[in-house]
Amino acid sequence: MQYLIRFTQWHETFRLAEIQSLATYLNIELKIIFYSDELPSEEDARALMKRSILAQSIHEHWATANTWDELHVAIRRDTAQWWPRYKQSSFKINFDTYQGSRSSSKRKELIDSLAYLPFDGQILMSSPEQEFTIFEEWEWDSVPKNIPNPLKVHFGRLISHSVRDLINIFDLKKRTYISTTSMDSELALVTANIALAGPGKIFYDPFVGTGSFPIACAQFGAIGFGSDIDGRSVRGEGGKKSLKGNFQQYGLEKQIGDIFVCDLTNSPVRRARILDGIVCDPPYGVREGLRVLGCKDVEKFANLVEKGKRTYKSPDFVPPKKPYSFTAMLEDILNFASDTLVDNGRLSFWMPTANDEELEIPVPTHPCLQTVVVCTQTFNKWSRRLITYRRLLDSQVDMSAVALKKERETVNGHTADDLNAFRRAYFTGFKTESLAREAIPN
Missing domain, CATH: 3.40.50.150 (Vaccinia Virus protein VP39)
Incomplete structure (x- = not known):
């Protein structure tokens, strides 16, 4: 199964290193495909997020395309077998743009374009049973350049959030x-x-x-x-x-x-x-x-006994150090x-x-x-x-x-x-x- 991982925007060279290390620790077979990860099961996906700091969330990958029209074709073609699982579940659809932005009205329009998904459950903005997310990748600095369309569009089902809140703790x-x-x-x-x-x-x-x-x-x-x-x-x-x-x-x-x-x-x-x-x-x-412990000036610390007491046993004794x-x-x-x-x-x-x-x-x-x-x-x-x-x-x-x-x-x-x-x-x-x-x- 393929999964989408939403990473934080910080520490780019650390992201895959952390995920791959966690896969090694958890003995999970992980195959990297352009920042989306092919994992054996949803259980393994959740296990990764229970430890990850640089990931924000992991999503079951439903479709990826270069345009919205192609995305709709891919969703209809490749995911129809999963629709019955979530037909009666309460749900909501999130919108996540990277390096770009959309107006509220445009977001609503694009979300409404997914109305062909046969989900009959209640739409809940807080604590739904299922969350789906639209991810748009935009070219850097796309807003001032008036670029009309994203580079890629992804769609997936949320599996789990990471433990990134540990940073604040x-x-x-x-x-x-x-x-x-x-x-x-x-x-x-x-x-x-x-x-x-x-x-x-x-x-x-x-x-x-x-x-x-x-x-x-x-x-x-x-x-x-x-x-x-x-x-x-x-x-x-x-x-x-x-x-x-x-x-x-x-x-x-x-x-x-x-x-x-x-x-x-x-x-x-x-x-x-x-x-x-x-x-x-x-x-x-x-x-x-x-510095390391040791005497640069041996004569200065030659006598470690003062008034019959070994000075190095004193609570106030500061051991000598030498260049390292x-x-x-x-x-x-x-x-x-x-x-x-x-x-x-x-x-x-x-x-x-x-x-x-x-x-x-x-x-x-x-x-x-x-x-x-x-x-x-x-x-x-x-x-x-x-x-x-x-x-x-x-x-x-x-x-x-x-x-x-x-x-x-x-x-x-x-x-x-x-x-x-x-x-x-x-x-x-x-x-x-x-x-x-x-x-x-x-």
């Missing part, structure tokens, strides 16, 4: 505890979907901050773990104004695995294949240089994922890049990980990408490539400035006043 403006780097609710939920979060799964964010990603994963049933180099961001002010308080705000406290303080290179997480997913928005080294390479961070994330993800487990992380090809940061690769999809959110002169990988089965891994990678990392090493050309360009080359505050990377 998890809106950062309503959240008790956030920071300047908290990921907005829409993209956090989409990231959780693309990473295949779900009941019985363990998800981890090694740059957890105030917990946007584990909260999104928890909403879909996963157990959320997280860590951060900054213990202050994890603890917050205590109580409701803390990371755990955010979970409590949404009634998700039972979905917390554990939250702890560490960095990716000094982590207590066992290097075993136990994680179903890793989701994160790593620091880009823009607001300040990247952007390149090293990317490789550490991929290596960590390779060591800890289960077969087909997913890593989804955000990464900046310049829109200038000369400054563009390539998508990192790893012999144990296969790139699933790269989604791009474009700002002005830079973008950030959500890169998603799946952990290959050991039988699929090229072990000679793994050995070569380890040898290269041992020989070459990294410096703290590796790939921070993006940071320099951000401040000197392509930063503009038009960048929104929420668009500035962390």
Whole structure:
């Protein structure tokens, strides 16, 4: 059966990635045909909408045509066998135009042209048993150009709306505890979907901050773990104004695995294949240089005992940090994922890049990980990408490539400035006043 999905107008490169990931998670055979989806059953269509954030609704596809006359021919020719099912149902017909508009009188005229459909039920504008929708696709900027006809016309029966209202429920403006780097609710939920979060799964964010990603994963049933180099961001002010308080705000406290303080290179997480997913928005080294735990000035922190007490055990102790390479961070994330993800487990992380090809940061690769999809959110002169990988089965891994990678990392090493050309360009080359505050990377 073919279905029409009405997507939101936001985040275009994320739409199919989310739907295809949900089909993978739900084990649904999905075939994409020009943004309409062929699914085995109506039950599968409803299942997709129970998780989708970027879709608005899904509709049983009845007909598509280039003109209204052709649409009427297609409806009469291809859908007559379905008419008896809805003959006595209450119903209404909606009108949805994309990139165009119709006057109220013209909409009524076009809806009335469907009067040959033998529906005898009551017409109800509120809560009818069945809803049918006319979709018109118009050429961009069609109204001022006085273009008289749409490019395409579709007709379908509503199956289900999506759970897009979750965006408002998890809106950062309503959240008790956030920071300047908290990921907005829409993209956090989409990231959780693309990473295949779900009941019985363990998800981890090694740059957890105030917990946007584990909260999104928890909403879909996963157990959320997280860590951060900054213990202050994890603890917050205590109580409701803390990371755990955010979970409590949404009634998700039972979905917390554990939250702890560490960095990716000094982590207590066992290097075993136990994680179903890793989701994160790593620091880009823009607001300040990247850091990891460690001593840049060894002599300054040589004596960690003061007046007979070990100062690192003091509640006020701030552990020393040293510069960290952007390149090293990317490789550490991929290596960590390779060591800890289960077969087909997913890593989804955000990464900046310049829109200038000369400054563009390539998508990192790893012999144990296969790139699933790269989604791009474009700002002005830079973008950030959500890169998603799946952990290959050991039988699929090229072990000679793994050995070569380890040898290269041992020989070459990294410096703290590796790939921070993006940071320099951000401040000197392509930063503009038009960048929104929420668009500035962390």
